[in-house]
Amino acid sequence: MTVQLAGTDAGMVGDDRPWQPLGLDELPLRDSLRGMSPYGAPQLDVAVRLNTNENPHPPSIGLVDALGKAATLAATEANRYPDRDAEALRADLAYYLTPDAGFGVHAAQVWAANGSNEILQQLCQAFGGPGRVAVGFEPSYSMHRLIALATATDWAGEQRADDFTLTPEQVTAAIETHRPALVFLCSPNNPTGTALPPEVVTAACTAMAAVGSGIVVVDEAYAEFRRAGVPSALTLLPANPRLVVTRTMSKAFALAGARVGYLAAHPAVVDALQLVRLPYHLSSFTQAVARTALAHADELLGTVEAVKAQRDRIVRELPGLGLALTPSDANFVYFGRFADEQDVWRRLLDRGVLVRDVGPDGWLRVTAGLPGEIDAFLAALSQVLAGARTDESGLVTLASR
């Protein structure tokens, strides 16, 4: 996807805009950023958008009304700075996490920010930085690597096995090799969808404690969609004081528009983040909207079962189309393996269905949308696959157009 950058538009020279031509290479951009493109899925106006793992269920009329009233109340004091420590919101989040954690989570163990990306950035700012290494296991959420880069933290990307699983042995070996300040795990993993067994997280914590005092981050953005019987890494917090579990309200809570991410960790980790957080980082509107959504958790989490049903439907249907996939504990399915997944992506888009090509080669990711959206996705995919050939390794090659 080519991103058009306004300032470097070659067509601009000589036109009537009120600025001189100036390229990125004429700015003192950090060397590590040169040649990069901005992160982000194409925001295209397509009928069926299954590319950013949004929850397809909008808030109910009652919840919309409650959110609006909460924002109205916040507006009456909009001239004042928000609660810098977001204490009420953190208490609400702690209460919400308690059943998954299996112990009484305390507000002092919770921190919130503008999306879990900002949480991850604060972790890298506090514990990473120049001369320090963060390890991740790829393919995974690519913002882990990009945030490390933006905070001048060295990145060591280890490759997952061909089936995208991760073992305690592999994690331990990587930690012993790199002796990192931070390890990023992702459970369920984005984009591959599978949750980590708790023994992998425990192995990471044990290995990190053996080589130093580094932090293990488990990104649980999609935790609420995991299959029955899979425990959250929250349960491991009491035994592992340098374990951090990040979450978001963007997915299960259907609140991507409000940008609320959070973590649970030892209170000392929260203290450390206070040293790098921007003061008043979380607006009073954000705090009010998030608290209102948490007060309606039952309604919002009610959508999770509907989303899981569509996910499981995709998981059931794709093998019949000759495709491979990974077990999904998330609200998306990772499928392949295509000789040219960009061609598949394009042909689906031609049929009004937008999925995501996040790499590696051969694989695509589709979000579990509404039933009608999944109807459209499966129908379009069937059409795209008509006449496709599958070789002995399982690689699918589309018929020529």
Added chain:
Amino acid sequence: MTVQLAGTDAGMVGDDRPWQPLGLDELPLRDSLRGMSPYGAPQLDVAVRLNTNENPHPPSIGLVDALGKAATLAATEANRYPDRDAEALRADLAYYLTPDAGFGVHAAQVWAANGSNEILQQLCQAFGGPGRVAVGFEPSYSMHRLIALATATDWAGEQRADDFTLTPEQVTAAIETHRPALVFLCSPNNPTGTALPPEVVTAACTAMAAVGSGIVVVDEAYAEFRRAGVPSALTLLPANPRLVVTRTMSKAFALAGARVGYLAAHPAVVDALQLVRLPYHLSSFTQAVARTALAHADELLGTVEAVKAQRDRIVRELPGLGLALTPSDANFVYFGRFADEQDVWRRLLDRGVLVRDVGPDGWLRVTAGLPGEIDAFLAALSQVLAGARTDESGLVTLASR
């Protein structure tokens, strides 16, 4: 001000909280952060809060209603990610800036984030970082230094003259000495209140261009309060492609609770920030609230004259109390010089008036609040100063209690 950190509370060991004792020194905190306290004014429940330069005028009932309606509309699509590029908001901000700029500002020249702190952080992430230097002239807004620190940018703090002014020669000399990637200017300067003459900004741009390709940042958080005849640095943008002017909606727009900061610069600078911004950093609620406030700019900016009247009243009254102050183009006044300004701060607080002690020694900062708040401030200050002695250098020593 001692900050109580939950995780390092010595009283916690042995109590029944579900975590093990763990100190900050047992975490892999970056060396540059060790020993720091979190930034921020004490959030105390006091009758007269004149410590954080908030606009004391809450939104009107009509505006509260409009903000609530805008948030309600955003809530209907809260399950979807916001516009990642905030294009409509940036167009509105460009329109707003145009009169001050004296040319037609284009949306491609504007970028917005969660408070101007996030804008400043993005600038440091893109153009600062390890091995690069940022220069500031202190006393100034201390977040410039702290954000440089958090982004691993070296900080060179040059001292202002005793009267807190800054000359083209001083700025030029500092740039020639440090050859920085970034220079932070602040106009009107926080906490000293005085706007910079345009020739200082121009000298900075000229000197920076002579030694490299670095960025000159003019922090104009308080620009709308400047006295008549003082031009904004926005007017200098067309001639200086590496000049960045940052603004906020927290002050003149009375929208501190919503956390909206922005900049105007060459579009190539905006392109560069896209490489480090967190995707979807600005919530759909924030974008909706900010756009609504901009649509009510006349009403909100109407408070500016009332605030300036109180500021000018403080400026008129303080010399009669035997105090010195600096010319103020902002919504606050910097006054002194006290032998022990912490004692003055405490005695004002005892009388229900909270001002700010941001350093350097001898000076305090008071926000221009509502008329009744300034009545209370001036009355309390008169009481505190009763019996005070002033030595030949102008240093004020309070009478013993």
